[in-house]
Amino acid sequence: MRLYKPKLEYTKTQIMTVLILFVFLPPQFISSFTSVSAVLWYLKLLLMVYNLLLIFKNVRKLGLGTLILGIYFLTFIVSTFTNDGNISKAFSAVLPQFCFFAYADIMMRSRTKEFINSVSAFLVFYIVANAIILLIFPDGIGRFLPGYDYMRVDSRISWLGLDNGYIKFFLIAFVVFSISYKYHSFKKNALYVCMLATMVFVWSGTGIIGLTLMIGYVYFFKRGKISKIINYWVCFGIGIATFFGIVVFRITDYFSDFIVDVLGKDITFTGRTLLWDQAMLLIAKKPLWGYGVYDYDLLVSSANGQAYSAHDTVLQMMLMGGTITLIAFIAIAIVAGIRIGKCRKNVSNTSSIELGITCIAVLVMWICGITENMVFDIQIYFLFLIEINLPYILSAFQLDDELEEERIIG
Incomplete structure (x- = not known):
C-alpha cells in the first residue's frame, strides 16, 4: 500500500509576488548587512x-492606479x-516604486x-x-548583529525596523486580513491582537492610537449609527483637519497632559x-516645485545640530515636490x-466591514504621517492602490461570500 504524500503547490504568481515583496520590502535588520543589502540591490x-517587461507585455491591463x-x-x-x-x-x-506598483x-x-x-x-510571516x-x-536586535556600528545601525531595530515603522505594515495587514481571512475569525483575531500587543510593547503612541481606532471599528462600531457615518470622505476630512490642527495651528498645546502623561511624548513631539x-519657512520660499530630491536633509535640529527630514509626510512632500x-x-x-464610493453602492452587505476598515486605514495613515516622513514608503501608496482596485478585489472574493451564505443556510 502506497502512502499519499501531499505536495505543496505554488503558482508562478505567488512565488513572484512573495519574492518581489521581500526584495522591495526587505526586513530592515537583514538589509542592515552591507553584503545582504548589495545582493538585494x-x-x-x-x-x-x-x-x-511585464508592463510592456500587459499595457492594456494597467489601471488608473498605475x-x-x-x-x-x-x-x-x-x-x-x-x-x-x-x-x-x-x-x-x-x-x-513605480515598477513595484505597476506589477x-x-x-x-x-x-x-x-x-x-x-x-x-x-x-503574516x-x-x-x-x-x-x-x-x-x-x-x-541591532547591537547583536555582527559588526554592529551604532553610527550606522540603530540598536532598537527589529524585523520591521524601528517601532514607529511597524504601523505602516500593520495598516496594509489590517486591510488585507479583513478580506483574505474574512471567514477565519480565530486567525484574523489572533493577528489583530498580535499587532496591537506589539505596538503596546514598544509603546508607540501613533501606532497604539491607529490600531485602537481600527480594532474599535471592527468590534464595536461596524454596525449601527456610527458605521453609517464612517465613510472615506469623512475619514479623509478628519485626517486633513488633524494635520492642520496639529502641524499648522498646534492645538496640541491644549492637550499637553495627555501627550506627556499618557503617550509619554514631550509637547514638541521629540x-x-x-x-x-523650519520646513514651512523653506516651503514658503519655493512653494510651486519645492527643492527636488536632494542629496542631504535640509532641516537642522537646534538641539543637536544634526540634519533631519521634516518628520511629516505632507511637509516633506512639499519640500521635495x-x-x-x-x-x-x-x-x-x-x-x-471615488472607487470606494462605487463599491459601497455595488457590493453586498457582506463587504461593508472591509470597506469600513479601508476607510479607517486612510484616517490612520494621515495620523501616522503627521509625525513621520513616509514620502517614499511603499506601504502608503500600496494602501491607495488596494483602495483603487477594491472593486476587483471584492468581486474576486465575492464567491467566498456566496459559499459562506450557502453553508449557513444549509
Whole structure:
C-alpha cells in the first residue's frame, strides 16, 4: 500500500509576488548587512527589468492606479530637474516604486485572489517574525548583529525596523486580513491582537492610537449609527483637519497632559515641531516645485545640530515636490475615494466591514504621517492602490461570500 504524500503547490504568481515583496520590502535588520543589502540591490534591479517587461507585455491591463502614481512620481523628477538636482538619485528613488506598483496593479486586476492571498501570507510571516524577535530581544536586535556600528545601525531595530515603522505594515495587514481571512475569525483575531500587543510593547503612541481606532471599528462600531457615518470622505476630512490642527495651528498645546502623561511624548513631539517650523519657512520660499530630491536633509535640529527630514509626510512632500506634487498626491486620494464610493453602492452587505476598515486605514495613515516622513514608503501608496482596485478585489472574493451564505443556510 502506497502512502499519499501531499505536495505543496505554488503558482508562478505567488512565488513572484512573495519574492518581489521581500526584495522591495526587505526586513530592515537583514538589509542592515552591507553584503545582504548589495545582493538585494542586484535582485531589485533584476526584478525591475522583469516588471518593466511585464508592463510592456500587459499595457492594456494597467489601471488608473498605475497612471496617477506614475504622474505623482514624475513630479519629483521634474522638481529635481528644475532645481538642477541629482536626477539619477531622483530616478533611483521613484523608478523602483513605480515598477513595484505597476506589477501590483496588473496582478490585482488579473490574478486578484492569488496576489492578495500571497500578500496576506507574506504579512503574516513578517508580523509573527517581528513579534518573536521582540520577545527574545526586547531592547532591539541591532547591537547583536555582527559588526554592529551604532553610527550606522540603530540598536532598537527589529524585523520591521524601528517601532514607529511597524504601523505602516500593520495598516496594509489590517486591510488585507479583513478580506483574505474574512471567514477565519480565530486567525484574523489572533493577528489583530498580535499587532496591537506589539505596538503596546514598544509603546508607540501613533501606532497604539491607529490600531485602537481600527480594532474599535471592527468590534464595536461596524454596525449601527456610527458605521453609517464612517465613510472615506469623512475619514479623509478628519485626517486633513488633524494635520492642520496639529502641524499648522498646534492645538496640541491644549492637550499637553495627555501627550506627556499618557503617550509619554514631550509637547514638541521629540523636537518635531521645531523641524515643522523650519520646513514651512523653506516651503514658503519655493512653494510651486519645492527643492527636488536632494542629496542631504535640509532641516537642522537646534538641539543637536544634526540634519533631519521634516518628520511629516505632507511637509516633506512639499519640500521635495512643492504644491504640484501635493496636488498629484491628493488626486490619488480622491480617485481612491471615488472607487470606494462605487463599491459601497455595488457590493453586498457582506463587504461593508472591509470597506469600513479601508476607510479607517486612510484616517490612520494621515495620523501616522503627521509625525513621520513616509514620502517614499511603499506601504502608503500600496494602501491607495488596494483602495483603487477594491472593486476587483471584492468581486474576486465575492464567491467566498456566496459559499459562506450557502453553508449557513444549509
